Amino acid sequence: MLAECSDQHERILPGPERERKPNLERRTTSADRQLLGAVQCCRDLEAVEAEYTTFRRASEGSNPPDGKASRCAENVFRHRKPRMWWHEAPEAELSLATIRAVSEPDPLLDHAVRNAAFWDEVNAPRYAEPGRRAWAADEISWGIFGVPESGLGALPGNVDGLDIIELGCGSAYFSSWLARRGARVTGVDISGEQLKTALTLQNQHDLHFPLIQGNAESVPLPDASFDLAISEYGASIWADPYRWIPEASRLLRPGGELVFLVNGTLWVLTVPQTDTEGPAADRLLRPYFGMHRFEWSAESGVEFHLGYGDWIRLLRANEFDVVDLIEVQAPEGASSGSYGLVNHAWARKYPAEQIWRAKKRGDESRIEASATSA
Known part of the structure; x- marks a missing residue:
């Protein structure tokens, strides 16, 4: 599953060439x-x-x-x-x-090209049904164990009236939860197939908001357009953080918040190379220092994971102050469903997932006013 992670000097260099380079543009069918x-x-x-x-x-x-x-x-x-x-x-x-x-595919952004094709060809069909179930749910929940937001407190207390962008929205179920609560939501995703699912579900639920097919590292919308940016296993792990974090900062107004969920650092360090070797265990399998770009040997997609210090420095360098780091514990009796790389017993002892919450420096009145009215 996991190839050697590149060192920090290779953050913007192209990865290995594939025999068949997918076309990110994907002609209209x-x-x-x-x-x-x-x-x-x-x-x-x-x-x-x-x-x-x-x-x-x-x-x-x-x-x-x-x-x-x-x-x-x-x-x-x-x-x-x-x-x-x-x-x-x-x-x-x-x-x-x-x-x-x-x-258009860029030689410096081979991960975006590969991830677009990977999600269109492999993961979009796999996650269509979970997306439908999530759209039908009323309660906001996080991650593979569906931990309720009410028990985590990762989001502002009241999103009514906020402008929110979801970076890597997939089938846009998280956006749908926020839209039902009065937010003005925009979803961004690199996969056209994922957005087709989102569009179908919008029509089924009669709930409509803009969807953008594109790279969350370069969103074609004006500066300072949003109060809150979120990502739940979207751009947070499928886009280069040294590109999408600055973009999130650009899109947010002063005082705006960034909330994103990623795989737990301990999970990244302990999960075996291939699916057949089982879920994460109790042995460190790769170095912590130099975490950045990860390639799973059995998959064509590219993931990104950072260490704690690198996340903090990156956020602070882009005008964010870290508000919280929520290390998610699997609830008792919870199921990870078809996601077999996390054992429930393991996730009761160690955080398989973590949510970062940061605030852009500047005027905090809009978010605070929303929280006050909750």
């Missing part, structure tokens, strides 16, 4: 065309921001101009030069609203 309709060309980044604003206002109940509203805006970057696309549909079709932003 007939199913996509049925969902998204005809495409027209637009020329600059300001247009995609305008389309995003139009949809947000329309989804909040204001009247779109001329009886129409943006249904989808697709931002395709080729050689770092933006090329925009938008779709228009009658107001009645806002249920299909989504924003897509896809980055």
Whole structure:
């Protein structure tokens, strides 16, 4: 499962070449065309921001101009030069609203290319049914053991009225929980297949918010747009933290919060190389120092994990103060479901998961006002 982790000097260097490099752009299929309709060309980044604003206002109940509203805006970057696309549909079709932003493969971002293909081809079908079950749940919960938020306190006390972005939203079940509680949510994910599942579930539950297909390390939205950024096994482990943490800081307003869940550090250090060797045990199998990029030998995806000190330094360097580190203990009697790399008894003794909570320096009035009204 786990190849040797690279040293810190290789943080932005390309990983090993694959015989077949997947295309992150993923051409539109007939199913996509049925969902998204005809495409027209637009020329600059300001247009995609305008389309995003139009949809947000329309989804909040204001009247779109001329009886129409943006249904989808697709931002395709080729050689770092933006090329925009938008779709228009009658107001009645806002249920299909989504924003897509896809980055052209970059030799410095091979992990993004590989992860997009890995999730589209392998993990999206695997996690579609768990996503459906999570959308149907009322209570917010975290991680593989479904630990209730009410017992962890990782989120602000009241999210009503907050602008929230989920980085690596997958099927967007976490976003759906927050949207039901009055938040204005935007989901970002690199996998088109995951977002198709999210879009289907939005329609089934009649709950709609923007979705962006793109790399959480480079989100095509304006600075200081959100009060809260979250990630539960999304960008938090599938994007390079030395890229996505600065991006989260850029997207957050002063005083905004960042909350993200990752695998526990002890789990990363003790889980065997392959699935067939069983779950994490009580032996250290790899060095702690130099943790960063990890490649599982049986999978084409790339994960990222840091040590505690590296996380703290990275967060502080990007205008965050660490508020809490919640080391999640598996509840008694909980099941890890089909996720066989964590033994329940082990996770009762050691944290298999941990949630970081940080606050961007600056004006704290918006989050504090929300918490006060809880």
